Amino acid sequence: MSMDMIPEPQSTLDNPARRVMLKGGAGAVAALGLMQMSPAALASSHSKVPEFAQWKRIEDLIVHSANTMETVRGAIRSGVITPSPTLFVRNNLPAPSASITENMDNWEVSFEGVKNPRSLKVSDLKKMGATTVASVLQCSGNGRAFFPHGAGGTQWSVGAAGCVMWTGVPLKDVIESMGGSVGGMRYITGTGGEEIPAGIDPKTIMVERSVPMAALENAMLAWQMNDEPLDLAHGGPLRLVFPGYYGVNNVKYVKRVAMTENQTEAKIQSSGYRIRDIGVKGSAEQPSMWEMNVKSWITGPLETANTGVNLIYGVAFGGSKSVQKIEVSLDNGQNWQAAQFVGPDLGPFAWRPFVFKTNLKAGEYRVVSRATDVDGTAQPRERFENERGYLHNGWEDHGVTIKV
Amino acid sequence: MSMDMIPEPQSTLDNPARRVMLKGGAGAVAALGLMQMSPAALASSHSKVPEFAQWKRIEDLIVHSANTMETVRGAIRSGVITPSPTLFVRNNLPAPSASITENMDNWEVSFEGVKNPRSLKVSDLKKMGATTVASVLQCSGNGRAFFPHGAGGTQWSVGAAGCVMWTGVPLKDVIESMGGSVGGMRYITGTGGEEIPAGIDPKTIMVERSVPMAALENAMLAWQMNDEPLDLAHGGPLRLVFPGYYGVNNVKYVKRVAMTENQTEAKIQSSGYRIRDIGVKGSAEQPSMWEMNVKSWITGPLETANTGVNLIYGVAFGGSKSVQKIEVSLDNGQNWQAAQFVGPDLGPFAWRPFVFKTNLKAGEYRVVSRATDVDGTAQPRERFENERGYLHNGWEDHGVTIKV
Structure with missing residues (x-):
């Protein structure tokens, strides 16, 4: 089973691997709300914007599922910056409760694999530094709809991409304030704050991604997007942002950032988002979806x-x-x-x-x-x-x- | 009477010149909707956002009058670009009917003082070229509230300013396509499309501004702001934008652009927006509000x-x-x-x-x-x-x- 498919209900009926997963774990999936929209319902209507994205500009979006919304191709125009209401949405799990954005400064994130590990609130991070970086945010599967073999997953055309401005603290500054990374660490591993229902092995569905340590150079912990407080739909209160890296690495609701020796064993990393030949299963030896191409x-x-x-x-x-x-x-x-x-x-x-x-x-x-x-x-x-x-x-x- | 006060009803009661004007033309002013909010009503509430600005983010704005809304100082944060819902609004006359933005491509603007004068629709302009320029939009009176002598007009603190991105055609390209300016022209004069009620001498209230020909270098006719279609509140369908020049020169709903030998005789130019000592009346010999300072x-x-x-x-x-x-x-x-x-x-x-x-x-x-x-x-x-x-x-x- 490929982890990166879980939140894409519209693909469940035409993918054998997914069918197997559903057989074994339909209850768990239902508990996550992943099956709330049937493929038919999705296909018949573009207007079903889920609760957490109600503020989006519906005419600029194609709603693929409760967690996947694509920007209409023509809505980008000649845009330098993609307006937030127009930006695509792609969550790997249902978003946490909106209550976490009520007092964004209180959101806490722990740091591990550093010499002096500790937890910090967003209010602490805001005192450590601030920068603003414009970067393309793009789903790894953007363009998937063009593959004739019927690649499983959301059928994105060109609209799983936008260019936005992130404001936050350089991750490097935070890590340095804790004495730097422990020796021998090769990856930065971010963990999302989505809820994992009881009875599910967290590793099978959690959003936890690792990127090479080289990404530290430009990484940030962002609390604003497009000069506005970061909305829940885009990862607020706090998102780990790696400019130049595919969307999935930019962990939303980030609750833990660790310098690690190895990549996480979460399925979204170990077998999901891996490049392999058609018909081959995902595995950790295959290239991961990290830096974007031209x-x-x-x-x-x-x-x-x-x-x-x-x-x-x-x-x-x-x-x-x-x-x-x-x-x-x-x-x-x-x-x-x-x-x-x-x-x-x-x-x-x-x-x-x-x-x-x-x-x-x-x-x-x-x-x-x-x-x-x-x-x-x-x-x-x-x-x-x-x-x-x-x-x-x-x-x-x-x-x-x-x-x- | 100073033209630049007309749309600022909150200042009508404490300015003698204004009182005189009201005496003579109260009916006309009422017809323009300029008296729809009493000073008391304005002072008691910040929530009265007028119809044409209902889409604005109310918590980021101080509503001074039906045509003047200031951005709250803290709402700017560390913003590179000011989000459109947060941007201040300052109209010199009530905005035209929202119907003019229903088909923005149909808006027509005439060009005069060029070798081959003609009118063009926005749809024509869109074929002539496009560029995007970020610029500060700032009202000439931004900071007026700090003057201890009680300068008349909207009592702006720092919030009559924002930084936005404009997309449109360079005016230079349009003028060149018409054979360039007629010889001897020294100013670019833009005329707004606001309605002038019958019985009022248009020159006394119309929004028509002239800037020196040197401004042609960076001038644009813009149909987008912040990568979205230009809203009525900010001058849509089409606005004449002079980057680096005070807000008033950036004529909204622009319906005429003329290369002229002299500055317009409209009061907003001839006596309004003129720098003079305290107690002195405005006149055309005084410096006009053109280029902004550091x-x-x-x-x-x-x-x-x-x-x-x-x-x-x-x-x-x-x-x-x-x-x-x-x-x-x-x-x-x-x-x-x-x-x-x-x-x-x-x-x-x-x-x-x-x-x-x-x-x-x-x-x-x-x-x-x-x-x-x-x-x-x-x-x-x-x-x-x-x-x-x-x-x-x-x-x-x-x-x-x-x-x-």
């Missing part, structure tokens, strides 16, 4: 355009490093032309909107974009086939067909 | 703090150029120490949040901040005394007294 896509127009001058918009980012170049092709990659980045550059982890001005005659165009990062690595044409549909940055699948 | 203020803590380590936050900007340096003093300017800018630099027209880490013993502190722009110009200690309370960037008045 990527871009068109945000508009998406279907039709008028003859004459048109501006074609999109967003591009380098993943874990700056994006350097963006090109657009109107003929599915036969000819490429440089497009222009627009707006302020918010740093290496942010995306950059781009615009391409062109004069279109009547006809049908396959419009694709190709980003190149600062190291010269460009998006490939093809997707990288893998069981769970991760890492998709192939430019061909991400194009749009426009009728003029 | 400024900063503390955003928190504002009243109390605990002993020990504290982070003191604020925002700083250079006005019409980049801010270079920010200092904080805990003793009302006797000793200054460097504070740190935090977060991404969004360019010369944006503000930068700053943080100052300090260890406080019990006592009372007068905390002030002083910004220096890229040309080496620092905020002065004193305010510049003037009739209407404009241009206030003196650091002393902007300080806060904190009890520890």
Whole structure:
């Protein structure tokens, strides 16, 4: 059973591994509220925004399940920063009670694997330092819908991504204040504060992720997103943020941060979010979903355009490093032309909107974009086939067909 | 009568000039809806957000009148970008009907004083180019409440300012597409689309502002703010934006943009928003409120703090150029120490949040901040005394007294 599927009820009926899991643990799953929306109900309506995300802009979202909401492709426009009401939501477990955000400063997080371990409240962290970093937040499975083999999990198109600003304390400063990491530690392991019902082995469902120690350089403990207090839907009161890393590593409601010798044995790490060939089960020897890759896509127009001058918009980012170049092709990659980045550059982890001005005659165009990062690595044409549909940055699948 | 007071009913009772105006034109003023909130009603409640701003975050705003809402000082936090629900509102006339934003692409703006004058719809502008610029939006009278002579107009403290992102077409590109400006033109004149009731000489109340032609370099016609369609409260469907210039020049609902030889004769330009000594009437020979000056203020803590380590936050900007340096003093300017800018630099027209880490013993502190722009110009200690309370960037008045 692949851990990273648990909160995605819409995929339960068409995935054999998932069926086995349900057989064994249907009661537990029901207890978690994971089955509250049937696949049919989800498919028939986009308006069922769950309680904890009621403040979202419904017209900008596709509700895949109680814990997964995708941003509509056209809603991103030429956005430098994704407005919070428009940002996608992806929880791995149901969110904790909203009561935890009533007094955010009281939220407590413990630190382990440091020379002087201790617990701190958010109010303590706020006195230790503050910085603001813009970064792309993207689900590992963004683009999964393009995989023809039917990769299990939420069928994200391009909308499990946004670019937001995080404000919080650099994790490095916190760790240093505790004497630094104990020797020999190789990973940073964050644990989420979701409730685990009795009778379930926590390791099978808990949100606990490990990333290499190198990620400490830019890591933060964030209490604000887009200059507002961090909402429950996005991990408030406190979220562990690793700019440049896939969403799942950015643990919500973080209650424990540990410097560890090994990666956590939680299933979400040991077998979930692993890159492997189609048909292969997840295991800890396979590459984990850590740093993001270079990527871009068109945000508009998406279907039709008028003859004459048109501006074609999109967003591009380098993943874990700056994006350097963006090109657009109107003929599915036969000819490429440089497009222009627009707006302020918010740093290496942010995306950059781009615009391409062109004069279109009547006809049908396959419009694709190709980003190149600062190291010269460009998006490939093809997707990288893998069981769970991760890492998709192939430019061909991400194009749009426009009728003029 | 000073034009720039008309939409500020709370000042009508304590300003002689205003009383005269009311005597002569009470009917007209009532027709404009300017008297819908009595000063008493305004003073007694902050919850009366007018219809066109109902989407605002009420706890972040002080409602001064039906057309003036100030951001609460503490709501800015360390914000790089001011969230739209938190941003102040200042209209010079009641907003047009919300129906004008129903189909924003249809809004039309005429261009004059160019070689090939014509009108364009927003949909046309969107095909001509797009850029995104972060800039401070600040009312000329921000800080007026600190003037001891009782400068007439809305009693803004620090909250008639925010930093937002504008998306639109560079005005320069539009003007160039029409063959450029006719020879001899020295100003860019924008006209707002507010309705002028019959029986009133339009020049006495219309929102029409002129800025020097040099402002063309960075000017834009914006249809988005903070990556969302521009709301009616902030000038949607289309606003003329001059980054680095005081708010009043950024004409909302812009329906006409003209390259002109002279400044408009509208009162808002000819006698309103003019710098003059206390007691002197406004006239066209006095300096107009155009480019902003260097400024900063503390955003928190504002009243109390605990002993020990504290982070003191604020925002700083250079006005019409980049801010270079920010200092904080805990003793009302006797000793200054460097504070740190935090977060991404969004360019010369944006503000930068700053943080100052300090260890406080019990006592009372007068905390002030002083910004220096890229040309080496620092905020002065004193305010510049003037009739209407404009241009206030003196650091002393902007300080806060904190009890520890």
